[in-house]
Structure formats: structure tokens, C-alpha cells
Amino acid sequence: MAITIKDVAKVSGVSIATISNVITRKKHVGPEVTQKVMQAMRKLNYRPNMIARSLKVKKTNNIGILAPDIGNPFFAEIVKGVESVAKKKGCQFFLSNTNGDVEVERSALAAFESQNVDGIINIAPRMEDGELHACAALPHVVVDRPIDTPGLMGCVRSNNLTGCQQLARHFLEVGHTRFACMAGPVETVPNARTRLDGFCGELRRAGVAKRDIVVYVGEFCFEDGYSLMKKMLARKSVPTAVFLCSDIMAWGALECAREKGVCIPQDIAIAGFDNVYFSTLVSPALTTIDAPKFKAGVIAFDMLHDLMSGVKQVERQVVMETRLVVRASTIFLRSPVKRLNEEIRKIG
Amino acid sequence: MAITIKDVAKVSGVSIATISNVITRKKHVGPEVTQKVMQAMRKLNYRPNMIARSLKVKKTNNIGILAPDIGNPFFAEIVKGVESVAKKKGCQFFLSNTNGDVEVERSALAAFESQNVDGIINIAPRMEDGELHACAALPHVVVDRPIDTPGLMGCVRSNNLTGCQQLARHFLEVGHTRFACMAGPVETVPNARTRLDGFCGELRRAGVAKRDIVVYVGEFCFEDGYSLMKKMLARKSVPTAVFLCSDIMAWGALECAREKGVCIPQDIAIAGFDNVYFSTLVSPALTTIDAPKFKAGVIAFDMLHDLMSGVKQVERQVVMETRLVVRASTIFLRSPVKRLNEEIRKIG
DNA sequence: TTAGGCTGGTTAAACGTTTTTCTTCCTTTG
């Protein structure tokens, strides 16, 4: 039988209200009584029952975190950011993986609501805007996806555009002339669209012809990076600079290149998006676009916390910058990168 | 204001007890009343308040998961295993990262207890046995660490020994004669000790001299893999087969080798432990010892669930097998691996 | 001296459920 406030009351010979007061510090209670109570609590190893407390105060100090896949280090990092500051505020969290399945998202949200969480952090949800907005009765911040913020909604994301533009310029600077972009699910994920548009747009602006940019679409996963790369290598004129719209896709592409005996970056330059920490470990180290992950988590929680505590005038849209991180997969130090270009020009 | 069972009672013109009965199906309630109630619930979009329910029934259907670092795919995979089956049983979970810090473990456990979780899954805890055993009042299964199981404890882990022995034999078979083992924190983590002993023991049994096995100790992290490798390469006689006791350490070692211009596996063969899914992606693909992760999570939850439901005679110790997975980092197809050995013999 | 205000404490109601007990009204049966 778990031990309750009543037991403590009995042992310390004082009313349960007093016990509660020494715990919550809401009313002053005399020093010697405080002592007695403290002692009794320690002796009994009493732990307040949060369930009962929550029921009474209508506040659980729990939040729910929804993420597509915690096995993906990108999301894991965000979650860790959230946790780092949640812990400081005495906040626990429920976690639910959705696999990008809207149905799962729905049921997880319902479950969270039943658990009376005080707020929700929703990472890269697939659910459409309208349905998401309907959840704004509860403080709810969505991360890594643009959305406008009625009710108690918040949004923290990164500017996917600039990083992609930087990458396009980088490719141009090192002399590439034929490009490929392997995008994510552009129909359902706004950021996938943005990355594609940012990259291609900048190229076009620099005068690259439309036919020199080939676009593929897939999911943000290893397999699709692999298979799209394979498809691309089967073309008769192969681009020399390819942007995979997530690191994990880029790993797939690297794997494919290795199998086909294509040298990176000598033959083809490859870049990703996310700057997940594994990206320094693949070979060659991956040029990628860094998006703040841990920090996004931190900011998301802070925002949620403000929303939960009813702070007025909270900044409900935070967008952070992305930036290009150049590594070995796009620069070939020993010789100019144009070799393949020239060969192709000769051949085709 | 959230809507409660009382509102439903009012709308459907029936007592709250009856509402409860239609929800829980504990007592039969007439069909037309059931209809009315259902309708009212739907109309009001009523969701039972789990907090109140939990308080009454002294059961939350929540569990707590403790893991060193969710950013580590090894642990993430276990968590996903747990979640997959927990979800089916209508169980939510709290998650807490400990960073391998005993103090954090303690406070997280206390927090879980206050939340009245029904059980705990404790992955690779650092806390010592005694203290852990003290938590066995609550159903508590520890994963990936051997421990005996008094009270309501359970343990699911993998047999670290056999895999390491297989690896040792594999190294011998391809002709190595000088070995290194870079172990984890052998003092505090039992599995670290087992891996070291399993590997070295098998070598010794095969007649390898003690002086042909060099041992280093570090943490299970990238940095230590890197630095220990560096230290090893500075020796005047360098082993040709090295076992890094976790994949993530092995990645560090690969990185170091790359920097130093050491070819893997031609110059040195490298193997890891865990078979985390990224290990196929590093270059060269890593030979490693596969430990079941997702499945461990599944089994852990099943065991916990039995413990929670008071099932008698639950098997409280499950140990799964590990097995060697040979990949490119230890086999060099085009020529025998002994080259460096011979050079070393010549030089030193 | 006494009304009024602190101080430090107690009592009791409330939070939203479940569950035990109680009430009604039928139906069965000897």
C-alpha cells in the first residue's frame, strides 16, 4: 500500500492540510511543525501522489511529444532539446512515434488529451493544417513545419530556403553545370517543397537552364536516396552535383555510388540536408545544410511553457537560420571538379 | 472547461454511475439507455479523464522508460520495440534520458514513482544492483544488463559472450596474430567486462599469447574509440585486428584510421558490437556483433506486462543470443590480410 | 478594554472518476 499524506499526518500529529502547506509552500507554517512534518515525510519515505494533485489543480506538468521516428537522429536531437529544459521546469513527457502516419497522430493526440497533458510538442506532423488548428485549444507547438498560429498554437522551424540557396551557389562556385535534386514528399511536407524550390530557384536565377536540372521525388529515407541515385546513374547524361533533401537520403545515395564505383566527390558531388551528427562519419564526410535541432527543441519548450503559463504576447513564430556546412563530399581538393563534366561534354 | 461525466449525465438524463457503466462495461445497462448515453458522449465529444480514473483505480496504464541516450540508435531501437507492443495494450510511456548519470537515474525513478507509473523499463542502468533491487516493489524490468531478479524485477539481455567468441575465432580464421580490444567501462558496466573477457578468453584458449593482446578501456562513445585508436597506432608494434566493444566506438576508430591513412581492412581489421543500423553505412561497412534490440524491447514490455497483471510464474530472466555479422571491415577479398603483420615482423 | 488584524493551524469541500450499496420494479415460483 502506497503511503499517503494521511500517514504523514498521523505520524507527525498534525492535519493533512498542514502537510500540504509545507509541501506546496502556499501558506506559512511554523518552523517546529515544519520540522516535524519534514521528519515524518523522510521517515516514511513519502512521495506526493501526482495523480491526486493533478486532479485537484487541473494541471499535470506533463507534456506530450509527437515525433515521426525517434530512431531518426534528427528527431531524437529535437526531443533531447525539449527534454533538457523541460526537466529543469519539472516537466515530464509522454512520447509517441507516428511513423508519419496521420491516423497514428490522431490517436496519439487523443491519448495525450485523455492524459490531461498541459501541452503538446508536435514534431513534423503530417496532419493537415485545419485539423492541427483544431488542436489549438491546448498549448501546442509544432516544430519543423511552417503553420500559422491561431489559438494557443506556436511554431518553431528553420528557414529551409536560405541554406538551399547557399548550397546552389556553392555548387556553382566549384564549377558544376548539371544538377539533380532528390526531393522529399513535396505534396504533403511543406519543407520538402521549400528545399526543392530554394535549390532550383537559385540555380535558375543564376542562369542555369531548366534542362540542366533534373528532379526526383521520394520519401526522406535511406532506401529512396539509394534508389533515386541508382535511377539517376542510369541516365545517359549524368548530373555532377546532386542535392539529396535529407542526410539520410544522402547516405543512401553514397551507398549506391560506392556500389557503382562512382567516386564522391571526384565524379559526382553530393550534399544533404539536416546535418545529423552521423553525417561527419560517413565516407566521404557529407556536405550538408545545418538546421538547428537541439536548439529548436529548447525553443519549442520555452514557447510551450509560456503558452501554458498564460504569458501574454508570446512570440508564436520562431524561425531559425540554416547554413551550409561544406565537407568532403562536395569538394575535391586535389583537382578541379570539372573532369566529369568535360568528359560528358565530349561524349554527349 | 473540459467536459466531464456529469455533463454527459445531464444531457442524457441519467446518473453518472450509469455513464461509467456504459464506458467500462462492468455492469450491464439497458440498450436504449446505452444508446442515449453513447449519443450524448459523441455529441459532447466527451473524453474520460484518465487522471481521475487512475486515482480511483490505482492504475495508470502508464510506464516509465529510462534510457541512457535516446540519440543513440541502439537505445532508440529498444524503445521502439517497447512502444510497438505497449501501444497495442493501450499503454503510454514517459521517457527519460539519463546520460548514464546515476544521479539522474535516481531522480527520474522518483519522478516516475510520483507519476504512479504501473511499471518501469530500465535500459542499461548504471545504478548498482542493490539500489536497483530496492526498486523492485514496482514491476521493473532491466534491459541490456545482467541482474538477478527478486521481487517484481525482470531482466532481458543478450548473451554477450558467444558473439565475442565468434569474433575472436573469425579473426583467427582470417589469419590475424596480434589483437587489440578496446573495452567499455569494465568497472561499472557488466557487459563491458563480458565482452572483453569473451573476446580475450577465446583468443587465449586458442593459444594466443598474452602479450599479443593489448587492451584499452574507455567509454562507449565515438571520442574514446577515436582516441584509443590513435593511442594504439602510436605503438611500435601495431595489432592487426581490433575489437571495439561498441559500434559507436568503432566509428571513432574508423575515423581515426582514415585520418592516419591506415587502410581498413587491408592494414587493420576492425569490428564493433551492437549492429546498429548505421553500421552498414560507414565505410567500410562494419563487421559487428548483432544484439537484438527491437525484439529486446518487445520482450521487455511483455515481461513487464505480465509482472503488472500479476501473472504467476513469469519467466523473469530472458537472454537472447548475439551473433557475428561479417562485413567489409574485417575481410579483404583481394589479398590476404597478413601483409602488415609481415611488415611489422620485418621492422620490429 | 475591546475591536481588529495577524499567525498558525484545522475542517471540510472539491477535483472526475469507479464501485459498493441501495432502491424500484418486474418476474418467477411454491
Add this chain to the structure above:
DNA sequence: CAAAGGAAGAAAAACGTTTAACCAGCCTAA
């Protein structure tokens, strides 16, 4: 036909807290 039993629902108590309302004693000020 009366007693027993069963079915369907209602009333009320309980879960472990917090908190509003209350109270006793003491100090101060009028």
C-alpha cells in the same frame, strides 16, 4: 398470492490531494 430473486438504475462513498473557509490565540491600537 406472497415471497424471493433478478435486472436496471440511482445515491453515495471513496481515491489522495489542494484550498477555501473557519477558528483560536495573541498582539496592537483605539
